[in-house]
Amino acid sequence: MFENILGDRQIKTAPDDLAVWGKDWTNGFEVAPSVVVFPEDNAQVVDIVDYAIANELRLVPSGGRTGLSGGAVAGNGEVVVSFDRMNRILEFNAEDRLVTCQAGVVTQTLQEFASDQGLFYPVDFASAGSSQIGGNVATNAGGIKVIRYGLTRDWIAGLRVVDGRGELLNCNAGLVKNATGYDFRHLFIGSEGTLGLVCEVDVRLAPAPEPQLVMVLGVPRVADLLDVLKTFGARLTLSAFEFFSDLALEKVRAHRMLPMPLEDSQPFYALLEFDGSALEAGMGAFESCVEAGWVTDGVVSQSEAQAQALWQLREGISESIAPYTPYKNDLSVCIREVPDFLADVDKFVNESYPDFEVCWYGHIGDGNLHLNILRPEAMSVEDFMAKGHAMSPRIFELVKARQGSISAEHGVGLLKRDFLEYSKSAAEIELMQGLKALFDPHQIMNPGKLLP
Numbered sequence: 001m002f003e004n005i006l007g008d009r010q011i012k013t014a015p016d017d018l019a020v021w022g023k024d025w026t027n028g029f030e031v032a033p034s035v036v037v038f039p040e041d042n043a044q045v046v047d048i049v050d051y052a053i054a055n056e057l058r059l060v061p062s063g064g065r066t067g068l069s070g071g072a073v074a075g076n077g078e079v080v081v082s083f084d085r086m087n088r089i090l091e092f093n094a095e096d097r098l099v100t101c102q103a104g105v106v107t108q109t110l111q112e113f114a115s116d117q118g119l120f121y122p123v124d125f126a127s128a129g130s131s132q133i134g135g136n137v138a139t140n141a142g143g144i145k146v147i148r149y150g151l152t153r154d155w156i157a158g159l160r161v162v163d164g165r166g167e168l169l170n171c172n173a174g175l176v177k178n179a180t181g182y183d184f185r186h187l188f189i190g191s192e193g194t195l196g197l198v199c200e201v202d203v204r205l206a207p208a209p210e211p212q213l214v215m216v217l218g219v220p221r222v223a224d225l226l227d228v229l230k231t232f233g234a235r236l237t238l239s240a241f242e243f244f245s246d247l248a249l250e251k252v253r254a255h256r257m258l259p260m261p262l263e264d265s266q267p268f269y270a271l272l273e274f275d276g277s278a279l280e281a282g283m284g285a286f287e288s289c290v291e292a293g294w295v296t297d298g299v300v301s302q303s304e305a306q307a308q309a310l311w312q313l314r315e316g317i318s319e320s321i322a323p324y325t326p327y328k329n330d331l332s333v334c335i336r337e338v339p340d341f342l343a344d345v346d347k348f349v350n351e352s353y354p355d356f357e358v359c360w361y362g363h364i365g366d367g368n369l370h371l372n373i374l375r376p377e378a379m380s381v382e383d384f385m386a387k388g389h390a391m392s393p394r395i396f397e398l399v400k401a402r403q404g405s406i407s408a409e410h411g412v413g414l415l416k417r418d419f420l421e422y423s424k425s426a427a428e429i430e431l432m433q434g435l436k437a438l439f440d441p442h443q444i445m446n447p448g449k450l451l452p
């Protein structure tokens with residue numbers, strides 16, 4: 001297959017290769033692609049789609065393979081289309097503060113390129129060293145700076161995408177203003193490869209921020225976190241407002257041999273980042289929070305190295321709990337709902353599954369909570385995943401009751417596909433299926449992901 005349109009080096013069928021490129025960071029799903037192909041330019045992506053249509057082949061796009069909802073898992077003989085060889089930064093225009101990347105450019109490479117131009121790509125998260133901009137577009141990746149800079153969607157000025165008909169669409173081409181009809185960019189962003197294959201991305205860059213300070217605060221109760229957020233938010237511009245539970249801190253400290261950030265452990269911790277020039281305002285806010293009893297203790301970075309060390313406490317959580325093959329929920333509610341929602345879910349899990357360790361962390365400043373239930377050692381991954389799935393409807397009922405989202409930033413993929421109705425009405429799902437039929441009439445684009 002594909003020999004007549006790709007070079008030998010661009011086609012892999014060895015079992016080891018299929019096992020590597022046929023999955024992402026999600027556990028518990030069958031991995032069984034038929035072949036992995038590595039296009040090098042847009043024309044070859046068009047050829048691959050045309051070939052797939054003619055031969056009734058199904059395509060699974062693959063970027064950095066850091067997905068957490070099975071969006072890049074090929075379990076049924078699909079063709080994996082890897083963008084590893086489409087990893088060039090094609091153009092930079094200082095006037096537009098715009099950089100054009102092939103889909104396979106690693107997020108961190110883009111961040112470093114922006115910094116070399118004295119600019120800043122502000123979407124950041126723990127997997128930025130491996131994820132690719134094409135995959136970030138496919139899931140509308142969020143991460144740790146959303147509170148100040150928004151999500152991937154807010155920084156994409158143009159896309160070249162091959163849809164399921166084999167059409168290479170040039171969406172918006174970097175324009176700031178464009179009022180000529182539907183903006184298809186925003187359909188493809190977050191579509192998880194189900195409408196088309198992202199080939200090139202025009203990314204708008206931000207002016208570089210001033211040096212940042214990082215603060216870690218000990219917080220006794222979840223409700224206090226929102227009071228702390230309000231107190232700091234009223235006095236300065238937050239670049240990040242993250243939280244994690246004491247269990248999360250315990251796992252990261254053990255995994256990375258990190259010191260305690262504060263003298264005593266606390267039930268919860270807030271990690272804040274803000275401009276260095278706002279130190280005085282930050283210290284004022286800190287003192288107000290301590291007086292109010294919302295904060296018990298705190299530390300502020302004295303150097304860039306210490307700021308990075310404090311960030312490790314938050315960014316290291318995902319990797320540190322991976323050995324427990326956690327059942328992941330990536331939930332969002334409006335910020336006002338966070339304390340009661342978190343208490344509801346915590347109560348449900350502790351009552352229903354007292355022997356499970358629950359690890360809470362996330363981007364509480366934008367209402368995004370990561371609920372990771374750790375697998376008890378004695379339980380098999382299969383049984384545990386089944387239990388996790390069995391728990392989901394009850395948790396998603398709590399999400400639905402607060403008009404929240406069952407997937408805040410990781411996407412739906414395979415993991416949450418069967419629960420879409422908790423966040424999308426029947427009318428919306430019908431429209432999504434109509435769009436899928438329009439953009440992918442042969443049903444070859446990442447079939448079975450996002451939509452049943």
Ligand code: S2G
Pocket residue numbers: 068125126143315317318319328330362363370
């Ligand atoms: C985070 C990373 C993936 C996870 O740490 O913010 O989005 O849920 C997560 O472990």
Ligand code: ZN
Pocket residue numbers: 143362363370409
């Ligand atoms: Zn996250």
